[in-house]
Amino acid sequence: MHSYYMAGLSISSEIALPGLLAQGDDGGPSEISIRRDKVDSALNSKRIVGPTWQMSGDQFLLRIPNVARFLVTGGSTVAFETENDTPVEDVAIFLVGTVLGILLHQRGHIALHASAVQVDGKAVLFCGRSRAGKSTMAAALSQRGYPLVTDNLCVVATAAGTPMALPDGGRLRLWAQAIESLDLGTRRSAPVRTHIEKYYVEPPSAACEALPLGAIYVLRETRPPLREGIDQPHATSAPLLLLRHIHLPLLIRKMNREAAHFKAAIEISNAVGIFHLTRNFEFVGMPAVISSLERHWREMGLAERAT
């Protein structure tokens, strides 16, 4: 049995989950258990159906054709069955991505589709849609000395009125091209799946404690009419902007979690600055982007050390 810790939750898993930080098995019960088991191809009871999933009560069934079926129950257990002799190493990335995302929704957590790094004791988040450069930004900043907080999925929990980012303690996931362009080849480990040229990359350092939020940037590409730079959307649109970057946003409605998300989006946007960071996707521009971020952090009083 493998033991992990992610976003404040202890996980025990029958298979290795290389995306997460391993921890010693303390013998106590885990909050989440992941095991191989028979998983039917449909749920029995009354259900809501999507293109790859079914939901009924506290059960959620996800099927990735020719890869695996996953049954997520009650925010605490995950059973999976591979299809077509898919090796388990090819399944792990779905467990730490979509499946944990579903489970976090079941548990009532708020998770942003974001990566984050630690800047002077605070978490700076980078939200964005697929391919917006969340992992790339986190990778470039961790290389610059800012510890990685999380890659791709960032759980935000409010403690004593302060929204905190919970670290996944894990690794970056980067495309071959990004690894080469950012000169991270020596930190590269296994591919996330056998036939995918995306790899786990060990960050130089990682945060392991919950951090108050310092700033949130929504990543955009410089496409007309958008120009390069950092700008702040009007305060009234900030909560809506955050809601667009919830992890697995479809589940907000399917699981009737609109009110909780709206409340959280308002709390977060009251507590922390939310900005657009518009950049072109060519790696050659990254040093300039980092400089403008550090300048921005100094202006906000966020980072004494951001020089």
Add this chain to the structure above:
Amino acid sequence: MLIANLFAGDGQPVNINELRDPRAIASAREPFEYLSLIDSGVLTHDEIDCLRPRIYEALACGAESGHGEDSDSAVRRSVHFVKLHDAYTLTPEGEPLLAGARGAEGAIFIVRDPRDIAQSLAKHRATTVDDAIAFMNDPQAAFSWQTGEQRAQFRQKLPTWSGHVSSWLNQRDVPIHLVRYEDLAADTAGRLKSALAFAGLAATDEAITRAVRFADFARLRQQEQENGFRETEHPWRPQTFFRRGEVGGWRDELTAEQVARIETDHEAMMRRLGYKLTTPRAPPRDRARGTAE
């Protein structure tokens, strides 16, 4: 652009940078990820293809595709138009990639003289014209086929120009309305009207005339010159998307050898579509080459 302008509500030409419906192109990642809950970046191209029909079925049944289309009045229409470049192909599991009749009620298929495509494609892909001509005759050709990075869109198979056209003309799953770009350029209002009739949309002559005026090529190019165009392949490089838009531009852009290559590669389909060949045909062509693929 014609259809977007048909629905322009405020009497102004549609801003070419505000065509934001996330469902607007079939190869977009957002609706797929929103509805499937799966990060498409950890799926292979073939695995994505196996799931794409499920997404088109869901969208055709009215599923939301993600960010904000509800607030966009332009998409609240009785008929929903989706742009695509994909050939009509089958998934590795043998079903139509685009979900056949479960994905769409019909297809408006726009073809253009391959001789006019060559220069335009070369510019779009930032290659030489000769490379573009080779791409148009490559059975393995595709847009966004890369594997070491994530492209904005899914892989779109383009198995030769002739193969792409025949894939659509020969399929029997959805009714098709064929429009030649040359005919559309010569009689834009007339061709638009018949395409809309095919789609089951009635539009007044006034609305059609206005859409034609707003989507005029020179106007689109002017908008791009003034503000840029977000759909340009490499937005930070100095280039333009709207090039000439002319019919027959190939006559002063291609060499005789290039014209001959295109006509040799695509003779049968060019004849089928009524594109007149200029080069003398070599007697009995080596037709085996075309069937050996």
